[in-house]
Amino acid sequence: MPELPDVEGYRDVLDSCGRGRCVRRVDVRDAGVLRGVTARRLRREVEGRRLGRPRRHGKLLIAPIGDPPYLVWHFGMTGELLCAGAEDSFHAHDRVALTLDDERQLRYRDQRKLQGLRLAPTEEAVERILARLGPDALDFGREDFLELLAGRRGVVKGVLMDQSLIAGLGNLLSDEILWRARVDPGRPARELDESEARHVFTAMGGVLETSVRAARVPPRRTWLTGHRDDPEPACPRCGARLRSRRVAGRRTVWCGRCQH
DNA sequence: ATACCTCCCTGTGGGC
DNA sequence: TGCCCACAGGGAGGTA
Numbered sequence: 218m219p220e221l222p223d224v225e226g227y228r229d230v231l232d233s234c235g236r237g238r239c240v241r242r243v244d245v246r247d248a249g250v251l252r253g254v255t256a257r258r259l260r261r262e263v264e265g266r267r268l269g270r271p272r273r274h275g276k277l278l279i280a281p282i283g284d285p286p287y288l289v290w291h292f293g294m295t296g297e298l299l300c301a302g303a304e305d306s307f308h309a310h311d312r313v314a315l316t317l318d319d320e321r322q323l324r325y326r327d328q329r330k331l332q333g334l335r336l337a338p339t340e341e342a343v344e345r346i347l348a349r350l351g352p353d354a355l356d357f358g359r360e361d362f363l364e365l366l367a368g369r370r371g372v373v374k375g376v377l378m379d380q381s382l383i384a385g386l387g388n389l390l391s392d393e394i395l396w397r398a399r400v401d402p403g404r405p406a407r408e409l410d411e412s413e414a415r416h417v418f419t420a421m422g423g424v425l426e427t428s429v430r431a432a433r434v435p436p437r438r439t440w441l442t443g444h445r446d447d448p449e450p451a452c453p454r455c456g457a458r459l460r461s462r463r464v465a466g467r468r469t470v471w472c473g474r475c476q477h
Numbered sequence: 478a479t480a481c482c483t484c485c486c487t488g489t490g491g492g493c
Numbered sequence: 494t495g496c497c498c499a500c501a502g503g504g505a506g507g508t509a
Binding site for chain 3: 219223276293295296329380387388389391392433434442445467468
Binding site: 295328330369371466 | 478479480481482485486487488
């Protein structure tokens with residue numbers, strides 16, 4: 218689920234629910250989501266500390282807890298962050314709960330535990346994690362973007378989804394962007410002409426803007442994404458039957474008539 | 478550089 | 494009904 222817009226939403230949750238609050242208690246309900254830190258150390262390092270202003274890079278959410286260390290979330294495919302009241306009953310997939318000094322709780326919920334929560338002891342440790350990622354999709358300049366596509370032999374969808382090149386785009390956003398730009402996801406990136414590459418860049422900005430506002434890729438019927446799971450999906454632009462196949466290792470939906 | 482594979486987890490839906 | 498498999502909006506690491 219979580220791509221850049223979702224994580225931006227979780228940043229908002231963390232900011233409005235937790236920023237400036239002291240973490241009274243850390244409950245690790247399932248240590249399977251902890252990465253490189255034990256429940257014990259997490260408790261020791263986090264309890265009693267105050268949450269600072271969270272930031273996001275790509276699909277990562279980073280929050281200073283004290284100064285340092287830092288909490289670093291990666292939501293994988295099924296993670297989410299919620300603000301709950303202390304009385305609210307736990308969900309089966311609530312893996313970590315941070316109880317704040319106003320008795321509200323930040324809950325990290327994650328069914329599949331494919332990624333998880335890390336504790337970065339220093340700013341340098343955060344930088345090392347971020348070093349694996351390309352620029353955030355929202356910060357990408359047009360010229361850099363065109364240059365990136367022009368230098369890649371791999372399929373354009375693969376480039377959009379490669380976090381080390383562009384951070385934040387996932388499977389749904391990539392399909393949506395390419396559909397809006399009318400570009401076939403299986404085209405080698407460097408074979409796009411400049412006009413096509415510009416369309417992809419513009420589509421990326423438009424799709425991101427709307428999605429960030431919705432804190433998700435909105436399931437609109439006027440968008441490709443709104444038809445992914447229809448039994449007989451039709452292109453909302455031209456009406457042709459949408460096609461589906463594996464591109465760059467992921468299920469890919471596109472319109473064979475209006476994407477070239 | 479790039480494509481492919483396996484693995485990490487859990488849950489769901491389809492075919493038999 | 495049960496069982497087994499493929500698959501799913503994530504990524505890492507290894508191989509050719």
